[in-house]
Each structure stands twice: as structure tokens, then as C-alpha cells.
Amino acid sequence: MDFNDSYYMNLALTEARKGEGKVNPNPLVGAVVVKNNKILGIGYHEVYGSHHAEVNALNMSKNSEGATIYVTLEPCSHQGKTPPCVDRIIQEKIKKCVIGTLDPNPLVSGNGVKKLQEAGIEVIVGILEEEALKLNEVFFKYIKNKNPYIFLKCGITLDGKIATRDFSSKWITNSLAREKVQYYRNKFMGIFVGTNTVLKDNPSLTCTLENKRDPFRITIDKNLEIPIDYKIIANNFDEKTIFIIENSKINSEKYNLLKNKYKIKFISLDEKDFSLEKIFKKVGEFGIDSILVEGGSSIISQIFENNLYDSGEFFIAPKILGDEKSIPFINGFSKSKIDEAFKLNNVKFNLYGDNIGLEFSK
Ligand code: AOF
Ligand code: ZN
DSSP states (O other): OOHHHHHHHHHHHHHHHTTTTTSTTSOOOEEEEEETTEEEEEEEOOSTTSOOHHHHHHHHOSSOTTOEEEEEEOOOOSOSSSOOHHHHHHHTTOOEEEEEEOOOOTTTTTHHHHHHHHTTOEEEEOTTHHHHHHHTHHHHHHHHHSOOEEEEEEEEETTSEEEOTTSOOOOOSOHHHHHHHHHHHHHSSEEEEOHHHHHHHOOOOOOOSTTOOOOEEEEEOTTOOSOTTSHHHHTOTTOOEEEEEEGGGTTSHHHHHHHHTSOOEEEEEOGGGOOHHHHHHHHHHHTOOEEEEOOOHHHHHHHHHTTOOSEEEEEEESOOOOOTTSEESSOSOOOOSGGGSOOOEEEEEEEETTEEEEEEEO
16 A cells, blocks of 8 residues: 555545534545645535535645545445536546545445546545544444444443432533543434433533534433423424324324424334334434434443444443442343353543543444
């Protein structure tokens, strides 16, 4: 591999990440145009529905004839919300196209490469491919069959508790760890918590980072029990709260109030279909490509029991409750033998002051 190829691809990957939280359910894409070792243009997919990365990079470039374009994802060959990027690359008389990884979108999937080659452009695929795949884990999963990417987050004490017995423990983890959670709230399109968590904590489920967007706030409210003055209802100004309800609740008095006055969105299922697997599938069909799951215990155990997660990060604070009545992060998941224990894979540790982040994936 040419050192220059990985250098410029790395730049394109860094550029692509700037679109985090703004392009879902589209992929994060970055592009760099280079001629005679000079960068002519650089760009990324900035907002859902707007210019693709290649077009932004080419718009910045002057005299790009004979240049090389580095793109983290195969350039598109279809007419979507914008014209095909390959046409623009051909029109600009680009000589070489270096690609991180192929686009699994059936509308593209190898066609982009084919069209470029047919136009006489040299194409190289697979530069920093591992990073390019990691960059778009969400997109690669969701594009296949609209199953959302599931990310688990939990803040726990050293003895594995998420709350004291009276639920008075608002902050278990430190501010650095909580800032990372805000990063995830921007990155993933939806945030999901169980009914109990809403009833006990009355959370706002927003992203507090500057210039970031709030996720869709999703919770199960099977029987429409959440009081109207709770934050996710009363503060639903952006109309991003979604309740998962039972079909029979549609058109009930409370349903109509929530829908018409508070602009709550609903996803409904039959009682017999109330499994997390089916709920997540429905959320995906609604158009949400990724879900940050923030508890509580019963949701987390159902997720492990049914292997529904893709990855996650558990934040561990050096605090010990030692109270058997405090709330464990997982409940009803009894493995009596160590050989039967559920094991997290691809573990990586992050340090946040005196808190530890344990990152894992399937
Ligand atoms: C690229 N560069 O920056 C992006 C690409 O809805 P549209 O019309 O924007 O098309 C979205 C599809 O285009 C998306 O699913 C993916 O296959 C590709 N996205 N392609 O070459 C980009 N964002
Ligand atoms: Zn494109």
C-alpha cells in the first residue's frame, strides 16, 4: 500500500466523522481531492439529503483534471436526492479513485466502481477498509433489512448497581463519563429506555452538547401510564418522542390527547408481539437506524438474553453500595455456573478520570 493512499484516506475518514449525528440514516462519508501531492479540495456529507462528500470536495477543487479522489465509501451511481457522484467524478476528468470500502446499498454495490472503470478511471478499493467499515457500522447493519443498530449504555457502581433502593442516586458516574454519553446521544438516532426508568427518573433524554441534535426519545408506554407533566411529554417541542403502545390503546382518550396536543408519535403492536426484538424492528421500519439503550435492568437483561445488541459501553464508578435492595444493572438473568456466564467480546477500556468505560461489541 502506498503511504500517501493511507494518509489521504485517513484525512477523508476524519472529515467524514464531522457528519456524526447529522446524516442518519445515510452513511458518514468523507472525500479528498489530491493532485501532485497537493490537496485541492476536501469535504464530507454534512446533512441528510444534501450534497454527497465527493461533490463537496470537488466543488472546493480548482483544476481537478488528472487528480486523485479519495473517498471513504464507494461513490454512488444512482440518482437519489442528488445526482450520481460517479457522473461528477467522470465529468471532472479525475484520473484515479481510491475507495475505503464498497457501498452495500443495493442501488450502488459495485456499480459505482464499474462505471468509473468503464470511463477509464483507475480504481483502488480497500484502503483503510477496517476503519471505513467501523465508521459506518450503523449504516452497514441498517441498509440490509432495516434492523436498527443497538448500542447499550449503563452507568454502574463497582458492585454493578444503577440506582439506590430509593432511586435517589441521580449521578453514579462522573462528569467526564456523562459527557461521553452525550456524545452517544448525538451519534445515535434514537434513545430508548423502559417505562420504569421514565416513571422513576423523569428523564429529559436530550443531548446537551452544543450544536448537536437531540435523538428521538423512545419508550414503551404499553398502557399509556406516563403522566402528562413528565418531561418527555411536556417538553416534546421538537416532536421527537415516540411511545410504543399496544394496539388496543389506539384512539383511547389519552392516546388522542397525546397525539393531538402533545404531538407524541406512536408505534403500536399486538399484545402477543411485545418483544424487544419486534419493537426494535418496528422502530427501524419507522426510519430510525440506531438506538442507544439506556436501561433499566429488565430491558438490559432482555437484550442480553435475546442477543439483541451490537455494541456498547458500560461506565463503572469506584463507588460501592453493598445493599442487596439497590438496583442491579441486570435482573432476571441467572447463570449459576461461570461457564454459562455471558461474555462480552472485543473489550476495550477507556479512562474518564476515576471512572472506567468498558467498551464491547458482539
Ligand atoms: C456517496 N457519498 O456522501 C453519501 C453516499 O438519499 P441520497 O440520494 O442522498 O442517497 C443516499 C445513498 O447514497 C446512501 O444510501 C448511500 O448508498 C449513498 N451515500 N454516497 O457517494 C456520500 N452520503
Ligand atoms: Zn453520491
